[in-house]
Amino acid sequence: MKKLWDRLRSDVVSSIMLLMLAILVSGCSTETLLPKNESHMTQTEEKTAKEKVIQYVKRTYQKNFIITDIDKDHVMGGYYDIHGFVQDGKEKTTFMVTWTPPNGFRDSYALAKWSNELEPWMKETAQKTMDLWKMENMTYGYKDNVENKYTGDVPSVFEILKRGDKDLSLVVSFNIYDHRGQSQALISKFLNELKKMNFNEVIIEIFVYDDKLKTASKNIDTDKYAIYRYNISGDIQKIDINNLDQYKTDLR
Numbered sequence: 001m002k003k004l005w006d007r008l009r010s011d012v013v014s015s016i017m018l019l020m021l022a023i024l025v026s027g028c029s030t031e032t033l034l035p036k037n038e039s040h041m042t043q044t045e046e047k048t049a050k051e052k053v054i055q056y057v058k059r060t061y062q063k064n065f066i067i068t069d070i071d072k073d074h075v076m077g078g079y080y081d082i083h084g085f086v087q088d089g090k091e092k093t094t095f096m097v098t099w100t101p102p103n104g105f106r107d108s109y110a111l112a113k114w115s116n117e118l119e120p121w122m123k124e125t126a127q128k129t130m131d132l133w134k135m136e137n138m139t140y141g142y143k144d145n146v147e148n149k150y151t152g153d154v155p156s157v158f159e160i161l162k163r164g165d166k167d168l169s170l171v172v173s174f175n176i177y178d179h180r181g182q183s184q185a186l187i188s189k190f191l192n193e194l195k196k197m198n199f200n201e202v203i204i205e206i207f208v209y210d211d212k213l214k215t216a217s218k219n220i221d222t223d224k225y226a227i228y229r230y231n232i233s234g235d236i237q238k239i240d241i242n243n244l245d246q247y248k249t250d251l252r
Contacts, residue, residue, distance in 0.1 A: 041072050053082045053097045056105050060151050061086070063109075065097070079104075091116055110150050111140045114157035114168075122172065129190040131179035133209065141169040141201075161198045169201035170194075176208055178227060183208045184244055187230060191241040199236050206230040207251075226251045 041049070050067055057065035063086040071081045079100040085092050086109070095112040099105055119138055126132045149167065150160075160168060179186060187206060194202065208228040216225065229249045232239065 045072075046070060049080045049082065049099060052101075053080075053084075053099055053105075056097065056099070057086065057107070057109070060105075060107070060148070061109060061154065062152060063087075088113060088116075107148070110148075110154050113154055114140060114160070117157045125193050126174055126176075126190060129193060130174070130186040131177040131183070133175040133177060133213075136173040136175070138170075138172040141171060164198055166200045169203070170199055171203045173205040174207070176206060177211050177214060178208050180211065183228070184248075187244060188241045191232070191236060191239070194236050195241070202233065202236045204230070204232040206232070 049070060049072075053067070054065050057063055065084050065086055067082055067084040069083040073079050073081070079098055082097045082099065083094070084097075085094040087093075093109065093113045093116060095108040097105060097107040097109075115138065122138060123132075123135050126135055157168075176183060176186070191204075206229070207226055208230070209222070210225045210227055213222060213225040216222075227250070229251055230244060230247045231249070232244070232247045
């Protein structure tokens with residue numbers, strides 16, 4: 001059984017293999033097109049990239065960006081991925097800025113800040129409403145045409161949701177127990193909490209496992225205990241959360 005995330009990773013691997021095949025067919029060596037050290041750059045080049053990104057974060061968010069790592073892409077146009085963090089009060093927000101010279105910038109600051117804020121709430125709510133085993137892969141999406149919509153002092157995600165910003169989308173995956181056959185009713189309770197939080201676009205994957213997994217050996221194949229999968233996507237405000245069979249797949 002392959003989960004959504006496994007399929008995405010498989011697609012990435014396939015793309016890389018196709019690229020390598022194209023290189024071999026063209027008669028070029030991989031050493032020519034893919035340097036052994038793709039991060040290699042001169043000291044001057046690295047200093048310039050760091051300065052540009054620090055200035056960008058300061059200008060955009062009024063934050064001091066502490067750089068922890070920098071990589072340069074040599075194949076797809078010479079852009080730079082600069083990793084680091086800023087201090088948001090007591091919290092450290094780790095994110096990445098991509099700089100494409102001379103003046104192209106993209107960053108994940110707002111999404112990283114919001115993930116830090118919402119993840120504890122999400123896990124606690126899942127634990128209260130469902131028989132939660134674990135939560136995985138909580139991320140946000142944001143429509144391309146509103147990238148960097150929030151700059152300066154970026155508001156809390158809870159304020160964003162309260163405003164009814166429909167450009168923010170949620171992607172999250174859960175593994176839960178069947179809880180004596182009550183799993184679907186419990187999932188509905190969880191989705192109702194998302195509705196009350198004013199979410200809109202969601203992609204939610206929920207795997208339901210037999211309660212016997214709770215007492216099974218740690219070395220067993222957990223997939224053998226999976227009984228249902230729910231793939232719930234769309235506007236949570238419009239989804240009939242009390243009629244979830246349309247999103248359900250029997251895995252037994």
